[in-house]
Amino acid sequence: MTPQARVQAAIEILDEVIAAARRQGAPADRIITEWFRTRRFAGSKDRRAVRELVYGAIRACGPVPISGRAAMLRVAQGDAGLSALFDGGRHAPAPIDPLEEVAQGGVAPDWLAQRLAAGGVAGAEALALLDRAPLDVRVNALKADRASLALPESGEALLAPQGLRFPANTPVEGWDAYAQGQIEVQDGGSQLVCGAVEAQPGETVIDLCAGAGGKTLALAAAMGNRGRLIACDVDRARLSRLAPRAERAGALIAETILMNPNREVEALAPLMGQADAVLIDAPCSGTGTCRRNPEARWRLTEVELGRIAGIQSRLLDLAVGLLKPGGRIIFVTCSLLDEEGADQFAAFLARHRTMRPEPIDMAAGEKRGQGIRLSPARDATDGFFVARARLL
Numbered sequence: 001m002t003p004q005a006r007v008q009a010a011i012e013i014l015d016e017v018i019a020a021a022r023r024q025g026a027p028a029d030r031i032i033t034e035w036f037r038t039r040r041f042a043g044s045k046d047r048r049a050v051r052e053l054v055y056g057a058i059r060a061c062g063p064v065p066i067s068g069r070a071a072m073l074r075v076a077q078g079d080a081g082l083s084a085l086f087d088g089g090r091h092a093p094a095p096i097d098p099l100e101e102v103a104q105g106g107v108a109p110d111w112l113a114q115r116l117a118a119g120g121v122a123g124a125e126a127l128a129l130l131d132r133a134p135l136d137v138r139v140n141a142l143k144a145d146r147a148s149l150a151l152p153e154s155g156e157a158l159l160a161p162q163g164l165r166f167p168a169n170t171p172v173e174g175w176d177a178y179a180q181g182q183i184e185v186q187d188g189g190s191q192l193v194c195g196a197v198e199a200q201p202g203e204t205v206i207d208l209c210a211g212a213g214g215k216t217l218a219l220a221a222a223m224g225n226r227g228r229l230i231a232c233d234v235d236r237a238r239l240s241r242l243a244p245r246a247e248r249a250g251a252l253i254a255e256t257i258l259m260n261p262n263r264e265v266e267a268l269a270p271l272m273g274q275a276d277a278v279l280i281d282a283p284c285s286g287t288g289t290c291r292r293n294p295e296a297r298w299r300l301t302e303v304e305l306g307r308i309a310g311i312q313s314r315l316l317d318l319a320v321g322l323l324k325p326g327g328r329i330i331f332v333t334c335s336l337l338d339e340e341g342a343d344q345f346a347a348f349l350a351r352h353r354t355m356r357p358e359p360i361d362m363a364a365g366e367k368r369g370q371g372i373r374l375s376p377a378r379d380a381t382d383g384f385f386v387a388r389a390r391l392l
């Protein structure tokens with residue numbers, strides 16, 4: 001593909017990404033993969049270049065752009081080399097009309113940028129949400145140790161005890177250590193919040209929103225494969241991805257429970273009053289993981305945010321019933337919004353006078369309300385809120 005054709009391809013893909021963001025359709029990653037599946041003429045260099053162009057444009061536009069072309073023009077405004085490719089040639093985008101609309105820049109749609117700013121995420125903190133994330137792995141303590149594991153490349157040791165950082169796109173999933181379950185891909189911040197569970201061998205730990213089990217596997221390692229570890233979710237497809245991962249990681253104690261949304265209590269009934277710890281890695285806006293899914297900020301609406309916050313408070317209330325006396329709840333969101341963090345947790349504590357907040361000993365982050373917030377700018381991790389409370 002010529003450089004011009006790559007820009008035109010990125011514009012077409014962006015049109016699809018924008019349409020999908022408006023109707024809660026497929027994520028950008030899947031749209032890009034699908035686009036190339038039907039265009040076999042594109043080589044790996046083309047794919048990489050087009051991908052860079054698409055993500056560059058997504059990052060550059062705060063609100064949802066009117067079109068892929070308007071989004072690409074936003075990037076071209078500050079890049080003479082890119083604007084020169086709009087030359088109207090074969091497979092190239094049409095020449096730029098000085099009067100045509102250019103998409104608005106910024107960190108997020110205006111309403112969301114304002115909410116973030118109200119929670120102290122502005123300026124450099126907000127811009128860091130749009131950086132490219134590095135690639136972090138967790139050495140699986142069930143099979144290896146960071147200090148002695150030999151890998152094809154030496155990573156940077158993270159604050160998380162088994163964490164290593166590599167440049168984005170390092171092909172770790174092709175490494176023997178990955179195939180053997182000695183390493184897992186997991187953001188350093190995610191590793192730190194797993195540490196806040198302080199899961200111990202022999203305990204009963206419930207991972208209430210386990211998804212594909214990223215945190216479940218870290219908990220199994222912390223528990224040394226001793227005790228009960230129950231991974232729950234309402235999403236069958238995600239939860240079904242846990243079993244093969246657990247097998248590779250040697251996480252023998254992981255059990256799964258698939259729940260019906262709004263009827264979680266039925267599936268969890270046998271576990272009521274049994275748990276030493278319940279991790280709620282709740283569904284959230286994902287504002288803390290914009291580095292990885294920058295178009296997620298185009299999808300979020302105030303109505304959707306309210307709906308998700310409602311699920312979070314329902315899951316917090318539900319988790320109290322699962323605890324044995326002295327048991328703990330660890331509430332986590334990958335969000336930097338207070339309504340999904342400090343304010344959500346404060347409201348929970350106000351509803352449940354039997355739950356006592358307790359400090360978390362964490363190597364990074366900043367106190368926010370009764371919890372800790374990790375941020376891409378300050379901590380070089382994904383953004384997270386984490387808080388812990390114990391049943392009296």
Ligand SMILES: C[S@@+](CC[C@H](N)C(=O)[O-])C[C@H]1O[C@@H](n2cnc3c(N)ncnc32)[C@H](O)[C@@H]1O
Pocket residue numbers: 208209210211212213214215216232233234235238259261262264281282283284311315
């Ligand atoms: C942030 S993700 C979890 C990520 C996962 N813990 C990990 O570390 O990879 C939130 C999860 O909450 C799940 N979820 C949504 N509604 C839920 C509900 N009512 N009960 C339990 N899980 C729910 C979603 O399916 C999603 O997998």
